[in-house]
Amino acid sequence: MTFVAPAPSWRMWLMWGIGVFGYVLAITNRTSLAAVGVDASHRFDADASTLSMFAVLQLAVYGFMQLPVGLWLDRWGARPIMAIGMVLMAAGQIVMALSPNVGIAIAARMLLGAGDAAIFPGVLRLVATWFPAQRSSLMMQLTGITGQLGQVVALVPLPLLLHATSWQVAFGGLAGLAIVFAVLIAAFVRNHPPQLPADVSVNTDTGAITVVTSAVDTRQGIRAAWSHPGTRLAFWTHFTAPFAGTAFVMLWGVPFLTAGEGLTTAQASAVTSVYVVAGIVLGPVVGALSARHPHRRSRMLVLPAVGAQLVAWVAVLLWPSPVPAWLLVLLVIALASGGPASMVAFDFARAHNPAHRLSTATGVTNVGGFLAGLTAILLIGVALDVQGASRPELYTDTAFRWAFATQIPLWLLGCTMILRERARTRRML
Structure with missing residues (x-):
């Protein structure tokens, strides 16, 4: 030794x-x-x-x-x-x-x-x-x-x-x-x-x-990693859980809160800062639960986090304008849950791939999150343009609501694939 x-x-x-x-x-x-x-x-x-x-x-x-x-x-x-x-x-x-x-x-x-x-x-x-x-x-x-x-x-x-x-x-x-x-x-x-x-x-x-x-491994290693349903489960987990928070925090959150909901820049920044605080608080909790219940992570952590985001956004989209501050805070807390939940994907990648292929599987998993994030950001922008709300002076609450509704198909696709690959992974195990 x-x-x-x-x-x-x-x-x-x-x-x-x-x-x-x-x-x-x-x-x-x-x-x-x-x-x-x-x-x-x-x-x-x-x-x-x-x-x-x-x-x-x-x-x-x-x-x-x-x-x-x-x-x-x-x-x-x-x-x-x-x-x-x-x-x-x-x-x-x-x-x-x-x-x-x-x-x-x-x-x-x-x-x-x-x-x-x-x-x-x-x-x-x-x-x-x-x-x-x-x-x-x-x-x-x-x-x-x-x-x-x-x-x-x-x-x-x-x-x-x-x-x-x-x-x-x-x-x-x-x-x-x-x-x-x-x-x-x-x-x-x-x-x-x-x-x-x-x-x-x-x-x-x-x-x-x-x-x-x-x-990252060779092309053969990428194919081998993707062939395992556990890697695909990791990909779709990272695809589904964080993209709404990414779109909100990276670009569209503050314009929605200010031009759409009438908040001042300071108020919008305060609401969005709750996203960071909630992520810091939820991260260790999700990590501890993930370690304690390794065979129930999809149903206990990932899908509930996605469901919370979907329910919160639907509530905001259906609420008569203006949306109350407490509901906006609940929205960003729900969005913040997607970050820690998405980290479960890397546990899936690690658990279902040999050590020599771990970096490859991690890279494949990481692509899912960025693919969904950039798709959501682009869809929201295109939806605003289609409605004639192409510039800040033309932004309206109604236009933003329809634009953010474009996220719903991404959640439905992701949840469907998570359930499908989870079942395949459990059969293989």
């Missing part, structure tokens, strides 16, 4: 601290149009479908980059990849700050999505290589919860800064912060503790050393 002493506690927490606050900044950058979508529409004279493309193409690039980022993390480690990701996000926000037209602005968001794709996988790699293997699961949950604070920054301080100064100052400030974190990562972050020769995970109870890998 080979024993490797863990790194000093302060050094582990320094690595994680820089990485996780970089992830907070990445979430802020990712959702930076959430509270200023109306401002963006005015600035670029963009209709609703075009505004949707900002988020759709950003998410598409983020999802596409997950595969090469895994390969690059294996080859070069977290430090250079995360630093480059920060530089790309800074470049994207600088271009966004100075962009003269909508085409360049969309390209800026795609550049930002490419940089964003490197941060969360990089932080998870730091957790795996710096912390004892027994603490990895807890630290990954803590990383995800802490990172969501970036949504609060995007929803409250960013619009205040924009309205107090200018578009250039607000987005230029985000670019400056990304450069600061690129320097911090390059200067202080190390791929692994100095006593270890490579990126490995150490079990300090047994002394076992495991090489950390992130790469």
Whole structure:
């Protein structure tokens, strides 16, 4: 048995601290149009479908980059990849700050999505290589919860800064912060503790050393992963649970609350911030229930979370205008349940695939969430345009209600496939 002493506690927490606050900044950058979508529409004279493309193409690039980022993390480690990701996000926000037209602005968001794709996988790699293997699961949950604070920054301080100064100052400030974190990562972050020769995970109870890998398997591995109903169950779980929250928080929530429901920007930001708080509270609860009831996760956690979102949205859509504040708060709490429920998908992927195919199955699962999210965002934008509500001054409560109703077929499709693949998985087991 080979024993490797863990790194000093302060050094582990320094690595994680820089990485996780970089992830907070990445979430802020990712959702930076959430509270200023109306401002963006005015600035670029963009209709609703075009505004949707900002988020759709950003998410598409983020999802596409997950595969090469895994390969690059294996080859070069977290430090250079995360630093480059920060530089790309800074470049994207600088271009966004100075962009003269909508085409360049969309390209800026795609550049930002490419940089964003490197941060969360990089932080998870730091957790795996710096912390004892027994603490990895807890630290990954803590990383995800802490990172969501970036949504609060995007929803409250960013619009205040924009309205107090200018578009250039607000987005230029985000670019400056990304450069600061690129320097911090390059200067202080190390791929692994100095006593270890490579990126490995150490079990300090047994002394076992495991090489950390992130790469996605070959095309044959992707086919093998998809052929297992457990992987398809994971895909449809991640497809169905989080997309409504993604569409609401990334783009359409604040315009709906302000232009549709008549809330002030501050009130809309406060309502949307409940989404973040609820996600932080619900995450550990869902994680504990998932661990305690591994064979009932679909029916106990995933489908109830989807059902809560569907019921809340139907109540909002049918309620006479204006919708009361308490119902809007219940709506965002229901939407927040989709994030923790969607993480169950990765438990499915891990449970039903061999270790050598885990990264492949995880990648396939992750695609489901981004595919549904960008589809929902685009459908809402197109539905607004079809109704003639293509610009903020034309937005109406009725138009938003019909637009958000386009999410219902996605939920029905997802739930049908979850039940189908769950039955197939149980038969195989």
